[in-house]
Amino acid sequence: MQLIQPQEIQSHIDRFTGLDLYIHLELTTGAYASHIDSSRPPGSAFISNAVIRYTHGSISGTGPYRVGLKTEQGWIYAEGLTHVDENETERLILAGHDNQGKLIVALQLSRNPF
Numbered sequence: 001m002q003l004i005q006p007q008e009i010q011s012h013i014d015r016f017t018g019l020d021l022y023i024h025l026e027l028t029t030g031a032y033a034s035h036i037d038s039s040r041p042p043g044s045a046f047i048s049n050a051v052i053r054y055t056h057g058s059i060s061g062t063g064p065y066r067v068g069l070k071t072e073q074g075w076i077y078a079e080g081l082t083h084v085d086e087n088e089t090e091r092l093i094l095a096g097h098d099n100q101g102k103l104i105v106a107l108q109l110s111r112n113p114f
Helices: 004-015
Strands: 021-028 042-051 053-058 066-070 075-081 092-097 101-109
Touching: 004 021, 004 066, 004 092, 021 066, 021 075
Parallel strands: none
Antiparallel strands: 021 042, 021 101, 053 066, 066 075, 075 092, 092 101
């Protein structure tokens, strides 16, 4: 994975606008850190292979980044993104890692199921 270059991600987001896409979105805010502070319960969220269509999408921030996707029903966003899988041309695979390299957030978009 490579560090996010916002212009490249925005271009990819724009190419997917208006298409039916499969989304994978996951977040963990402590599952990897409960050994450091056991008083804070871990939190996580996971959705995979739900179909979405967005009318507008954008990347913002100066790193870590946030991606927001406007659907007809509302918004989807992922914050804390730091890396992109540079080997993907048909899918957009973004991840956010902490300073130890552990995954804290992932956002993936594809025209095919994951």
